[in-house]
Amino acid sequence: MKRTLQTPPASPEPAPPPLRRQRDYRLLWTSRTISITGSEVSKLAIPLTAVTLLTASPTEMGLLTAAAPLPALLFGLQAGAIVDRLVRHRPLMIACELVACAAAASVPLAWLLGLLSVPWLLVVALVIGTTAVLFKSANFSYIAGTVPTTQRVEAMAGLQACHSVASVGGPSLAGLLVQFFTAPLAVLAEAMSFLASALLLRSIRTEERNEPAPSRGMWRDVTEGLRSVLTHPTLRALLGAGVTINFFAMAYVAVYILYMVNTLGIPKGLIGALIAMGGVGGLMGAWLTTRLTKRYGENRILLVTVIFFPIEVLTAGLLKGPLWWNVTAMTIVGLMTGGVVVAFSTCLGVITLRETPQELRGRVNATMTFAVQGVLALGGLAGGVVADQIGLRPVILLCAAGMALTTFWIWLSPLRPRTPERPHPTPAPATSPAPHALTRHLMSTKRHLWP
Known part of the structure; x- marks a missing residue:
């Protein structure tokens, strides 16, 4: 009697280790925490610089406040189209942090040279805001390409916790830096945080698994993104x-x-x-x-x-x-x-x-x-x-x-579970229980x- 060899069933893939034990995710989490904490410091230091050293008017303070969210309106849609064309997102994230570092470092340097003004602060806020828009778009796709699907909730929760850590420690750190080193020099802490974030991102080894979308022109790409959300x-x-x-x-x-x-x-x-x-x-x-x-x-x-x-x-x-x-x-x-x-x-x-x-x-x-x-x-x-x-x-x-x-x-959205219709009872086969x-x-x- 001839025997046939049977292929053994493939063993299931081992579950990935928890994110807290993954070196690259720890680097990403640490870089975001440091960067966001530095941004929290600047939220106090830059307005204090404008008020105490430059005697900014209420109108100028309003412009300075509006400069932070303005890049999201000006470049937010285009940033998404750019990110979808990339094979790798981490180089763009590193570049954004380095540009933001240079912009923040220019504030204490201009103050020491006697060149600092409200328009200077406005330009700095716009540059940092623009890099933040590009970074957020790239970071969203980067997580999807490097974190397993089963760990996305944990990854998202960890990155949301970055904001919580920064909101607890950032304002206190800002107060101490402004008190001991003056407001313009406190902005230097933000510059150093961007630099540290870029170095940590540079140390990540995980390869991205992305397939760039073919571009049909900036306007058509942007329109496709809008239509996909609204429909x-x-x-x-x-x-x-x-x-x-x-x-x-x-x-x-x-x-x-x-x-x-x-x-x-x-x-x-x-x-x-x-x-x-x-x-x-x-x-x-x-x-x-x-x-x-x-x-x-x-x-x-x-x-x-x-x-x-x-x-x-x-x-x-x-x-x-x-x-x-x-x-x-x-x-x-x-x-x-x-x-x-x-x-x-x-x-x-x-x-x-x-x-x-x-x-x-x-x-x-x-x-x-x-x-x-x-x-x-x-x-x-x-x-x-x-x-x-x-x-x-x-x-x-x-x-x-x-x-x-x-x-x-x-x-009222599809997120709410719907009760499925009860099927009419049918007799179950004797060989397989219902x-x-x-x-x-x-x-x-x-x-x-x-x-």
Whole structure:
């Protein structure tokens, strides 16, 4: 009797090690944390330089504030088209950090030479903002090309935690540097952070796996990115949610300090501590998100977190009581909101990657950035103008109501699980038992959740 050799079944690929044990991801995380912390320092140092040394007028301060989000409006869409044409994204990321380093380093150098002026600071802000737009577009595609699909939630949560770490340590570091080294020299810390980030990125060894999209011209590439977002139900819902949140959140930020000091009577020293609570909550949120998404999935986490967005703003608008009560309440909701924001942002990024074809990732991310960042200036302006007309507390309550509208964007989108129709009962074959009802439900929804 002749024997036939049977090929043994292929063994499953070993699971990748946790990201915290992957050298290259640690380098990426560290580079982002250092770079963002340096940017937090400049948020205090540059305005102080303009006010204390250059006696900037209110109009000049307004221009300086608007210079930060302006590159997202001017170059955001084009940045996505450029990124989608690249085989490798890390060289562009390194170049962006080096250009930003040179721009930031020019501030203390110009001050020492007696050449520093408000227009100089405006040019620096525009250059750094432009490099940030290019970097964000490239970084989004870089993560998708280097991190396994099963670890994208953990990767996104870790990078969101960078912002939380920076928001906790950045303002305190900025205060110390300005106090001991003056505001212009404090900007040098931002330059050094960009340089350190570039060196860390240069040390990464992981090869990218990207296939550049064929270009049909800048305008057609940009239009294709816009159309892909606006015609895709899930991406359109995420875009609408992001624009709604940022508009009303920025309107709230515009009157936040005035409301805390003049209406609630919170000392200025405690306001910085309350802001830092959001960063602490963000760190806890990053830790929880990676665990909760493994059990419930990104869609459900997004559906739940969006409900909690208005709570901090609503709490602030309703507070009336002694100082200890106001501070305690704002501390609790600040911790909670910090975690909610990180969980929402992480799941939003993962779902965007999941729903976007590889050749459109840069343009889709750029379209999101263009809209979500561009609305910040409109929200801040609206918050200030309306507060002059109806008062601080009514504006804050209005912002809470506006942020609640985000729930409709998410809950009326395909992200909300639909109950599948029950099939008519049919007799099961005797040789194969019918699968469990839960198994049938998971199998029927898997294609929709993970295209």
